[in-house]
Amino acid sequence: MFRLCCLTLVSLAVAGLGCNQNAAWRQQQVLAQQQTQAQIAEFERRASGLDASNQDLHSQLAQAQQQSKILQDELTLVRRQLGDTANQLAQSQQMAKEKDEKVQTLLASTQYRGGAVIRPNNSLTADLSKIQIPGVTARQDGDVIRIEIPADMLFHPGTNSLSPNADNVLSQVSSILQRDFPTNKIGVEGHTDNQPVNPPYTSNHQLSASMAQSIFDQLTGRYRLDPSRIVVVGHGSNHPVVSNATPAGQQRNRRVDLVIYAESSN
Template sequence: MKGRLLSGLCIAAAVLGIAGCNQNPYLAGPATYPQPTSSFGPVISQQGVNPNDSRMAELNRRVQLLDDNNRQLHTQLAQSEQQAQVYREELNLVRKQLADTNQQLEAASIAAREAQNKVRGFQASTQMRGGASIQPNTNLSRLASQLNLGGLPVQQDGDRIRIAIPSDQLFAPGTAQLIQQSAQVLDPVAAQLRSLFPRQRIGIEGYTDNVPATAGGSAASHQLASAQASAVLDMLTRRAGMPLGQFFIVAQGANRPVQPNASAAGRAANRRIELVIYPETF
C-alpha cells in the first residue's frame, strides 16, 4: 500500500515538472516580434520598394513627356505662322504687280486708241468718196469768226479751230457724269457746228488736271478724259442729231495744260473738253 502511494506521488511530481517546464519563457519556441508602424503607413525595409513611389515616378515621366510634346507643337505652330505670313506677303506682292500690269495695259490701250483716232483725223483729207479726193475746207478762219458761243473761247490752231468747254460746266467733279446744265452749254454749240461746219471732221479731246482721278495715276486720268469725251460725243450725236462719222475722240488726260496746275484756278482751266474742227471733210 505504501509502495503504491509513493509510486503515484512520483508520477504526479513528474507531470508537474513537465508542465512547469512548458511555462518557462526560456524554454519556449522561437519568438515573434510585432512590425513597427507609423502614422504614414508601414515602414519599408531598406531592401523593399514602395509601390506609391513607383507610380509617382511613372506619372512624372508621363508629365515630362507631355511637356516635351507641347513644346514641340508650339514650335511647329510658330513656324507654320511664319510661313503663312511669308505666303501672304508674296500674294500681296503678286496682286500689286498684277494691278500695275493691268494699269500699264490700260494705258497702252488708251494710247493706241488715241493714235488711231489721230491717224483717222489726219488722213481725212486723203479719203476717197465717190472716186474723188475730198478737198480741205480753206475757209475755216472765216467761218470760225461767225461762231457766237456765249463766251466759250475759240482759238485758231494752225489750220484747225479749237473750241474749249470747261469740264466743270459739263460734269460732276471727277466723273464723266453729265450734269443737268450741260445741255444748256452743248446745245448751242451743236447748233452752230451743224450750221457752219456740216461736213468738217471734228475731234473731241478730253483733258484733266494733274490730280489723279483715283489711285490709278495717269492711266486713271486718261480713262476719265476718254469717258468724258465719249459722253460729249453721245450728246452731240444722240441729242443734237449730228452724224457719228463726223467725230472721233482723243483722251489727252493731263497732257498739254493751258495753265500751271499749282493753283485751283489753273487746274480748273486744264479740266476741259476741246472740240477741234479740222479742214478735212468726211
C-alpha cells in the first residue's frame, strides 16, 4: 500500500513537471511569434518609406526633365534671335555698302551731259516744305531731295502701264519741278519689291527700268521738262526702304523716286 502511494506521488510530480515545461515552450513560441511580427512590421515600414522616397525621386526627375525642356526651348529661341540679329546686321551693312558705292558713283559722275557739275548744297533742305502732294513722300537724303511716289499710284500692278490716277500725281510733281527746281538735275529711279515678275518682263531690273522710262516720257513729253537734265535708272529690288517680309513692306518698296540734285553749273 505504501509503495502504491509512492508511485502515485511520483507520477503526479512527473505530470506536473511536464505541464510546466509545456507552458514554458508555449510562452517561448508566443514570444518568438511576436518578435517575428515586429520584424515584419519594421520591414514593411522600411519598404513603405523606400516607396515614398522612390516616388519623390521620380517626381523630382520629371520636374528636372521639364525644366531642361524649358531651358532647351529658351536656348533655341535665343539662338534664333541671334541669327535674326546677325542677318539684320548683315543686311544693314550691305545697304550701307551699297549707299556708299552709290555716293562714290555720283562723285565720279559729277560731270555729265555737256560738262554740268553737280555741287553738293544743303540749301535744298529749305525746299522740302514746297513739296506737298497727298500720298507722296518727300525727304532729305544726304545732299538731295527724294520724292517717293508709290508705284500703285502710277501703274497698273506689275506693269509700266500708267493708271488713270497717274496724270493727277505727275501733273502736281511736274508743276513743282518747273516752278521750284527749274535748273536742278533730276533722277528718275524705278524700284520694285522682291517678288517674281510676270511676262513680258524677265527681271525686276527690266520692270523697274521700264517704269522709270514711262515716267521720263511723261515728264518730258506731256509736261515739257527739259530731257537734258533728267537721268533714268532702274534699280530692281536692290534698294528696299523697308523689309519685303510683309505685303505692306512690298507695297512700300514698289515705287518711283524723283531725285532732285543741288543746282548745277557749267
